[in-house]
Amino acid sequence: MRGAAVVAEGFGLKGPRGWAFRGVTVDAAPGSLVTIEGPSGSGRTCLLLALTGRMRPTEGHADVGGLRLPRKMAAVRRISALGPVPGVSDLDPALTVAEHLRERALLQRRFDGSPLDLLRPRAQRAASRARVRTALDAVGLDLATLPKADRTSVRDLERLEALRLSIALALIGEPRLLAVDDTDIKLSDAERAEAWSLLRSIAGRGTTVLAVCSEAPDDTITIRTTEEGAADALAETGRA
Numbered sequence: 001m002r003g004a005a006v007v008a009e010g011f012g013l014k015g016p017r018g019w020a021f022r023g024v025t026v027d028a029a030p031g032s033l034v035t036i037e038g039p040s041g042s043g044r045t046c047l048l049l050a051l052t053g054r055m056r057p058t059e060g061h062a063d064v065g066g067l068r069l070p071r072k073m074a075a076v077r078r079i080s081a082l083g084p085v086p087g088v089s090d091l092d093p094a095l096t097v098a099e100h101l102r103e104r105a106l107l108q109r110r111f112d113g114s115p116l117d118l119l120r121p122r123a124q125r126a127a128s129r130a131r132v133r134t135a136l137d138a139v140g141l142d143l144a145t146l147p148k149a150d151r152t153s154v155r156d157l158e159r160l161e162a163l164r165l166s167i168a169l170a171l172i173g174e175p176r177l178l179a180v181d182d183t184d185i186k187l188s189d190a191e192r193a194e195a196w197s198l199l200r201s202i203a204g205r206g207t208t209v210l211a212v213c214s215e216a217p218d219d220t221i222t223i224r225t226t227e228e229g230a231a232d233a234l235a236e237t238g239r240a
Contacts (some may be wrong), residue, residue: 003030003208004065038225
């Protein structure tokens with residue numbers, strides 16, 4: 001599936017305590033890896049949620065996949081998906097990997113379904129299994145390598161395994177835009193490199209990726225936020 005272009009100009013959001021972010025300008029082609037870099041508390045997550053149609057901006061505008069924000073927030077939500085975003089799309093530590101995958105597949109079938117699907121449940125189940133396999137392959141998560149295979153509880157996953165699972169769940173819906181929060185938190189240097197390699201791979205397959213981090217790699221389109229809630233006036237490609 002073709003990724004969604006992300007274009008914004010003078011994009012900002014003001015809350016009860018002042019500006020979460022403002023002055024964001026970015027122009028990213030479909031299939032780009034876009035990073036939101038800044039310290040914790042600088043409005044990074046708010047910007048992530050605003051660009052995926054989940055928070056309403058208060059100034060400027062953005063277009064995601066040709067859909068204008070804030071007017072088309074619901075439509076942007078339909079073409080985007082959240083990977084791990086603390087407090088919004090957390091994994092349930094008590095559920096197993098299989099339970100998470102089964103739940104997401106069922107929700108996706110309901111979301112995508114039509115009345116005709118009631119006449120072909122076997123075909124729908126096969127399609128769901130294929131989507132799950134494709135998503136797991138895309139994130140490099142081999143269930144056989146987990147402590148109890150797909151019966152492993154989320155609480156027993158390593159941080160990088162949990163990240164892969166969260167992203168796989170998001171990819172089941174075949175989104176045009178994938179959003180990931182706290183990409184590099186609590187990861188070793190080697191794990192961080194793996195995480196960025198994973199996101200580059202997903203972008204390379206055509207899905208636009210929007211990732212929050214404390215330090216962005218050199219080869220991304222980077223939006224930098226500050227503790228005052230303002231972002232750089234222009235997103236940069238790399239660190240030139």
